[in-house]
Amino acid sequence: MREVTLTQIEVSGIQNYIFGSNNLKQNIGASELVTKSTTDWVVDALDDAKIQHNVKENGSELEDWMEALLPAQIVYWGGGNALILFAGIPQQHAIPFTKILTRRAIKEARGLSLVVEHQELDWNNDAVSEKHKELRKAVARRKLNRRQSTPLLGLGVTAVCDFTGLPAVGTDDENLVSQAVQHKYDAYKQEKRVNNLLKDVSGGFPFANDFNLLGERGESSYIAVIHADGNKMGQRFMAIADKHPVPADNHDYCRQLRALSDAVRKKSIDALKATVELLVNSRDPGNNKFGGVVPVPKNNDGHDVLPFRPIVFGGDDVTFVSEGRLGLALAACYLQKIGEGKLPGAKSGEDGDPLYARAGVAIVKNHYPFARAYELAAALGDSAKEKLAELTPQGKGVVLDWHFATSGVILSLAQLREREYWSRTGNNLLMRPVRLDIDAPPVGSKYWRSWKNFVSVTQEFQETPYWDERRNKVKALREPLRDGGQSVKLFRKNYGLGPLPDIPGQSMRETGWHGEDCGYFDAIEAIDFYVRLEDKEAENGQV
16 A cells, blocks of 8 residues: 545635725736745745755756656646646645645735645556546635625724725835735746746837836727637546546556646747737837737837737636737737647647637727726637537537627627627627637638638628728618618718628628628727737738
């Protein structure tokens, strides 16, 4: 018998913790604390408990899996969760480690909710894969059943935090702040991950640290909140468990979990780098504008700033913000890059599917409640995932959905779609969500809802002289589209408009409709909110 303990650490309530403020510095700091709680602080807690482990001296990478098990071996970590295999029963190493880690979270990340569960097993006679399933269920139960803390709201003589309403413990930028907010600000000031990861592709630009730097004052005060997430990632990890069902598979199971986790992290970071590189290289040196349209913002010191900021990154779950008109192009770039190549399969040496992902882009005014904007972006990603079967033959692929919250009305996505995007004849006005083709596009006219077709129509409306000179009439087409094809034909006749831009495989140019499908409402709506980004350096042969 060889007693070991499998320990799962997860941060609960990540969304509320990170996105619950309209202060970007707090969002960045909160994300940093989530990451540290399952990476740097794990290493520090192991060191403080004097437990030998498998983290390299640089503190950020893991040694290859060792069959001669160390007192602590991290299987995977990051993104708000970690899995560690400890030698012995929980009381020997796992519980002392947990006490140190959770005590630090209370002291340095007030409001962060860490959930930790332990699963004892016999390494020689129990399948780690099966015990891991039990452990995940225990973590899920703990999240649902744990006692919620009720913070003391202060006394009559207590000053109140300007952001949370909790008792203030100090000030930051002349604002009264609670302990939780102070911890987020402290983490923001120490945050170096973004610059360390992206300094080689950022063109020397610092990243925006204020939502006011993401919207052009007086002209386009919109920001884009982009949330991307991997499709069916849980099924990939379950497939690894199913392929390693017996104790003899234990080492291989741990290796394959690590291989998939590491591959996802690498693809996510590489895709983020490519996205930043596209943005930087899209700057037109002639007018110093991204995509030739979006001015380079300046901070209070007068220095140029990149209108972009990653908030959550390094895994399949990614959130970043940008200037509103850049959001669609940046989201599309990220999705296309993350879908390139294949992930490891369920067993060593096998290839799995590419990292199929979906993304939602919420374009909102820069003082729109950020938590709500994030929820909208996440709901848009889920809506895209639900339509996969209609967009691709195998129900697999990379998909994108978006919403322009120009009215400021705060409703659920379903309510917004019902309210704004149905014709008077009872048909859906939208092309989106759309598919992004990372391989050859599927054959068949029913698969016309693609990013390529959306961009083609939008650019024709924006850039060809014929339509650009008639932009006001193009925008006015939205009302005839709501009334149906005959209204579109009459509108075109009355104003002398030619056939609408071509959509391959569809006969929509005369009426804007093909049966129950409308091909132009999305593009018309996006005329003022989509900026094409091209790599100017690549065009000039410099990269």
